[in-house]
Amino acid sequence: MGNKLIIPNRIVTVDPDNKILRNYAVEIACGKIQKIAPVNEFEKFDGEILRYPNYTLIPGFIQTHIHLCQTLFRGFADDLELLDWLQKRIFPFENSHTKNSLRASARLGINDLITGGTTTFLDMGTLRHQEIIFEELISSGLRAFAGNCMMDQNELYPAFRETTDWNLKSTYDWAKSFHGTNDGKVKFGFAPRFVLSCSEKLLIETKEMMKDFPGSLFHTHSSENKTEVETVRKMTGKENVEYFDSIGILDSHTVLAHCIHLNETELKTLKKNSVRVSHCPSSNLKLGSGIADIPRYIKEKISVSLGADGAPCNNSLSVFSEMRHAALIQKPIHGPTAMDSLTVFRLATIEGAKALHIENQVGSIEVGKNADLVLFDLEKADQPLMLDNDNVYSSIVYSASKENVKIVMTDGNIIVNDGRSLIYDEKEIVETGKKELNRILKQIAN
Numbered sequence: 001m002g003n004k005l006i007i008p009n010r011i012v013t014v015d016p017d018n019k020i021l022r023n024y025a026v027e028i029a030c031g032k033i034q035k036i037a038p039v040n041e042f043e044k045f046d047g048e049i050l051r052y053p054n055y056t057l058i059p060g061f062i063q064t065h066i067h068l069c070q071t072l073f074r075g076f077a078d079d080l081e082l083l084d085w086l087q088k089r090i091f092p093f094e095n096s097h098t099k100n101s102l103r104a105s106a107r108l109g110i111n112d113l114i115t116g117g118t119t120t121f122l123d124m125g126t127l128r129h130q131e132i133i134f135e136e137l138i139s140s141g142l143r144a145f146a147g148n149c150m151m152d153q154n155e156l157y158p159a160f161r162e163t164t165d166w167n168l169k170s171t172y173d174w175a176k177s178f179h180g181t182n183d184g185k186v187k188f189g190f191a192p193r194f195v196l197s198c199s200e201k202l203l204i205e206t207k208e209m210m211k212d213f214p215g216s217l218f219h220t221h222s223s224e225n226k227t228e229v230e231t232v233r234k235m236t237g238k239e240n241v242e243y244f245d246s247i248g249i250l251d252s253h254t255v256l257a258h259c260i261h262l263n264e265t266e267l268k269t270l271k272k273n274s275v276r277v278s279h280c281p282s283s284n285l286k287l288g289s290g291i292a293d294i295p296r297y298i299k300e301k302i303s304v305s306l307g308a309d310g311a312p313c314n315n316s317l318s319v320f321s322e323m324r325h326a327a328l329i330q331k332p333i334h335g336p337t338a339m340d341s342l343t344v345f346r347l348a349t350i351e352g353a354k355a356l357h358i359e360n361q362v363g364s365i366e367v368g369k370n371a372d373l374v375l376f377d378l379e380k381a382d383q384p385l386m387l388d389n390d391n392v393y394s395s396i397v398y399s400a401s402k403e404n405v406k407i408v409m410t411d412g413n414i415i416v417n418d419g420r421s422l423i424y425d426e427k428e429i430v431e432t433g434k435k436e437l438n439r440i441l442k443q444i445a446n
Contacts, residue, residue, distance in 0.1 A: 003047030004412055006208070007162040008057040008375060011134055011307040012392055014349045014364040018342060020392060026057065031411030036367060053380050055406060056392060059364050060119025060372035061319040062352030065219075065257040065278035065307025069094060069102055069126035071109035071307040072437050074311035082225040082287050083156060089277050090312060091157035094149075096443050099129045101436035106136040107429045111421050112317040114142070116402035116416055117374040119353070119410050120362055122255060122307070124219055125149050125193045127162060130170075134178040137186050139396075141410050143372065144191035144357060145217050148174055150206065155231040166200050171208055179213045189255070193255055194221040194233045196241060199245060207249040217253050217356065223266070224258035225289045241266035241275075250275050255355060257307065258283075259297075260290040267300065276303040279347070281325035282316065283309035291329050295338050305352040319348050324413045341393035375407035376400065 006028065011021040013036075025042050027035040052420045064121040073093045080088065085252050098103070102197060125133050125145040130148035137144045148171055154161040162170075171190065179188035190206050192198040198220075204329070210216050221231055236243045241262060244250050252274035259277045270277065279294055283422025308314055314321070326347065327339045363371045378395050408416035415422050 002427075003034075003045075004048045005042055005045050005047060006052065006057060006373070006375075008052045008055045009046065009051065009379075010060045010392065011036070011057050012056060012366055013366065014059055014346060014392060015276055015366050020208050026365065026373075028372075028412040030307070031371055031373050033035050033365065033367050034370050036365065052375055052407070054377060055375040056378050057365065058374050058376065058396070059349050060374050060408065060410070061117045061348050062309045062329065062356070062363060063113070063118050063121040063303040063317075063319055063348075064276070064319065064352050064355050065215070065280055065309055065324070066109070066113070066121045066123045067310030068106045068109040068146075069097060070105065070310035070312050071112065072101060072105035073431055073438070074315045074363070076112065078286075078312075078315075080229070080287070082289060083227055083267070085287060085313065087156040090310075091160045093440060094126050094274070095157065095160040096440045097126060098436075099132050101440060102129050102132045103136060104429065104433045104436040106133050107424055108134060109311070109317060110140050110142065111424050111426060111429060114140070114408055114423065115318065115373060115405065115416055115419060115421055116403045117127065117376075117408055118317075118319055119143060119358070119372040119374070119408065122146070122189050122219055124189070124193070124218065124257075127151055127160065129179070129369060130174050134174070134181070134186065139183045141185070141413065141415065143185045143358070143362065143370075143410065144346075145187045145219070146178075146271055147171065147189040147219065148397075150190075150192040150202060151201050152199050154197050156196075157437065163199070164199055167202055168205055168209070169334050171213075175213050175216065176207070178328060187217070188216055189217040189219040189383060191219045192382040194224075197245060203244075203249055204247050210253070214359070217233045217255055219255045220257070222256040222259055223261045223288070224284070226261055230260050239266055240261060241269050245269050245273070252276070253357070258289070258292065259307070260284060260292045262293075266440075267296070267302075270297075270302050271300050275305070276305065278307045278355070279304055279326060280307045280309040280322070281329055283313040285325065285329065286315075287313050291333065293327065295330055295334050298343070302349055303351065303355050305350050305355040318402055320396075320401050322365065323348050327397055341397040344397050345393050371409055371412035373407075374405060376404045377390045377406050378404060
């Protein structure tokens with residue numbers, strides 16, 4: 001892997017000082033950022049020089065709650081409340097997955113993510129065939145945490161569950177096979193789905209299992225929907241976060257998706273245990289689940305990052321939708337100064353890295369970090385998003401979309417060029433996806 005020199009229009013570093021550099025270049029060697037310096041310091045550079053005079057360089061986006069297994073079902077679960085959405089659509093669909101359909105779904109999801117500039121994510125897999133998702137993550141070269149979605153009880157759709165012992169053994173075997181693979185780029189995220197689908201034994205023993213896999217995460221849903229919260233209260237006598245705390249599964253390696261409906265005690269519990277919150281604003285709006293008090297969480301120094309959730313509850317995996325919604329939905333409540341564009345941009349980059357405990361590897365453009373980078377065209381003639389040099393965060397958060405993403409790199413290797421994936425044949429994965437979706441639709445209809 002030879003040295004590369006990237007010379008963009010500007011560099012958005014997302015370092016502790018939020019520096020934006022012009023007339024600077026980034027040197028990459030062995031997949032890492034070796035040097036960031038003024039362009040004139042590289043006059044004798046011996047390597048590949050990549051000049052992008054109209055492009056803005058940023059760190060790759062990081063999403064902390066994704067469901068790759070659901071990408072195939074985009075558009076087939078609209079206009080439903082969460083528990084109906086699960087019972088009538090998602091559980092039957094996921095239960096119908098074969099290895100082939102799961103691979104098709106994962107490929108479509110990964111392609112959607114990378115062409116939108118996401119280079120790292122935390123995925124909550126599905127119940128069965130989890131090895132397929134890991135195989136796709138490894139072959140794609142992305143940085144990811146993933147794990148099978150554990151379920152040993154399911155009153156909403158009883159066919160979609162396995163025994164406690166099956167869940168625990170399968171999870172351990174998958175973790176043993178895939179945690180730390182691809183030179184450490186792929187790690188395990190233990191993923192009990194949520195309280196309603198998991199026995200207490202499953203939750204506790206899964207947390208205990210993590211001790212054998214340093215650097216792994218505990219990833220689950222919490223307090224997304226009022227009916228869910230009420231049902232958990234009837235089952236356990238406690239609120240969601242209070243219940244998790246009572247059985248000892250909350251710490252800095254716990255990532256809770258959503259956390260919309262919390263009381264003051266739960267808020268203090270998140271802070272005390274350094275729990276990570278994955279905010280999924282588009283999904284929360286589409287399912288009518290509510291609006292999490294993210295400005296309050298940030299003020300309390302609770303870790304917050306962003307995730308698109310799954311394609312059927314969004315219906316996009318675009319980090320741009322999440323950034324824009326994360327900013328806009330808080331302003332009618334907290335005022336127009338809430339969730340400014342710099343704050344939101346950091347949630348999608350360095351704060352995501354911190355949530356996953358990989359901020360020493362990715363999330364900003366700094367010497368020594370992996371060269372997971374994205375180049376934007378924010379000044380193209382038919383859609384100029386920047387007419388001066390001071391509004392780059394606003395341009396990205398409020399105006400940009402995946403159409404502005406031109407180059408995506410992981411470890412300095414270009415995986416998206418001129419907006420097109422170099423990993424997958426996009427026509428082929430779409431055709432395969434249609435074929436597998438039709439099979440599932442026929443199966444469910446019968």
